[in-house]
Amino acid sequence: MKTIFKNIKQLVQVREETLKPLRGSEMKELPVIDNAWLLVEDGKIADFGKMQDLPSFEGVSEVDASGKFLLPGWIDSHTHLVYAGNREQEFIDRINGLTYEEIAEKGGGIVNSAIKLQETSEEELYQQSARRLEEVMKMGTTAIEIKSGYGLTTAAELKMLRVIKKLKENYKLPVKATFLGAHAIPPEYKNDKDGYLDLLVNEMIPKVAEEGLAEFVDIFCEKGYFSVEDTHRVLEAGKKNGLRPKIHVNQFNAIGGIKAAVEHNALSVDHLEVMEPDDLDALEDSGTMPVALPSCSLFLGIPYSPARQILDAGLPLALATDYNPGSTPNGNMNLVISLACIKMKLNPEEAINAATINAAYAMDILDTHGSITKGKAANLILTEEIPSYGFMPYSFGANHINSVYINGKKV
Ligand SMILES: N=CN[C@@H](CCC(=O)O)C(=O)O
Ligand SMILES: [Zn+2]
Incomplete structure (x- = not known):
């Protein structure tokens, strides 16, 4: 035809x-x-x-x-599009003065989404997610990465990844799955983070790899979540099982996660709202793509990634939505591109390159898309x-x- x-x-x-x-x-x-x-x-x-x-x-x-x-078409290399329900109440709590971190400390945040997802059937989760996927495709998204990470048990993480697999089978755009079991510490491991990491490394990652459910491995490297040491451990285990790293890092604090990601040849480092000179140095001469998520900054009222500094250092940059129920309940790449121009001072040419060619690289599809x-x-x-x-x-x-x-x- x-x-x-x-x-x-x-x-x-x-x-x-x-x-x-x-x-x-x-x-x-x-x-x-x-x-x-x-x-x-x-x-x-x-x-x-x-x-x-x-x-x-x-x-x-x-x-x-x-x-x-x-x-x-736009390429969205960072989303959490598979989730259950919404977190509208936390939106109101933030309007009334609580911070994202305070909400998480009170048991809300990622853990709140995990409880909802564990209680939702696989079929219902698929239906909710398929609706979101159709919505973003109409807004120009023609390739998408989707993460797990709202399961936080082996069964629920696998359920999320099977939903992503079904989306991939039923829709014609490229869909890439990322295993993000290390998204938060589940309440039952509150005082035993290493116990949860053992479960991740010894059970979840091998199962995910064995069933061919993900291509990438991710971790939320951040104070109050997972340390740089944890990051090394999870990325190493992912790599051993054939999963390339793509990580959440430098969202609220710069704790050295970018250097760790580069050491593991991560495909991308995502968020980057807070960047230190050392972080820029670590990215130099690496194959790791910095990915900015400006709609997350808009929604949470946190700093925007310093895109001009990143480009002035001669680095590449990609843009993505971060579509998720907590920090970015919006999957509109057109808005991301506008925000990148308005708030991060990218020229339209830079923003379009970041949402097409460089985004394709961040999803490992540059030879066929972008x-x-x-x-x-x-x-x-x-x-x-x-x-x-x-x-x-x-x-x-x-x-x-x-x-x-x-x-x-x-x-
Ligand atoms: N920061 C970590 N993860 C997601 C948000 C998770 C949530 O609040 O549900 C993000 O990329 O912003
Ligand atoms: Zn994210």
Whole structure:
């Protein structure tokens, strides 16, 4: 099956090849073709060019993209989209003065979500999660990473991961699963963190790997959660079982987790609201992608990741939503891109690169997704008629998306 998009006002993020993520000043460049066409064949980008050079094609269905922009779909490399219910009460508690940390200390937070999830059937959890996935796909997300971490028992963690597996089977976009058993210390191990780590390392990780339920391993490396020493232990166990690290780090405190992650060749380090010079140094010459989550900063009222400092240090940067019930009950990548421009002072070009090419790297799918490149999947966003691609982040809160395509098929 072939589809041709014609009269595209601008084809955005056009690259011959994408072998590496973009770093530092490279992120300012966003290659485009004005007045373009693009051919999709068998779900892949087959060819593209300028309208003046349009060859004649037979047996193709046509999409007239006059006045519209065509760009690679957003890639959301950090979510917790599989969860049960919501934490609206904690939202009210924070409005009334409690902090995220205080709520967690009182037994709320991640543990609250874990109790809800343990009490929810696998089928119900799947239905709630599938609704969220469909919602974000309509907003332009065309590849997604999803973490476990609201189970905190072997049975409930496996239940979450099976739900992610079912989403992967039933939806056509790339879905990658991350095992985040080390998300919080469950109440029954309150005074025995090492006992929980033993369970993680000796039982959960081997089972997850044996059943092929995850590709990545994660840990919340943070004061009051897991230490740098715990991080080494969990990442080592993950690696032994074939799971590459992608970790939560430097959200509230810089405790040395970035250096540990780099030592384990983590694919990404995520959050980074608080960064020390040592953290930037540790990332230099590494294959580890820094990932910022600006909607989390908005919702919790915490600092935004110092993106300009990260780019000025010549490092790459990716953006993701962190969609979860506690710190970011929102999976809208368009808002993330706007916030990155407004609050983190990224230019639209930098933000779009961070949400496509670099996000693809952070999900380990850069060879097949993240740019308009021949042979890559036709996972695309067709905008409404807008004056420029920069109009998307400028008009924050609006999406300006006409349609979304996964493997060339309209969502
Ligand atoms: N910080 C750790 N984990 C999630 C939030 C978890 C929650 O509050 O449910 C995050 O990335 O923000
Ligand atoms: Zn997260």
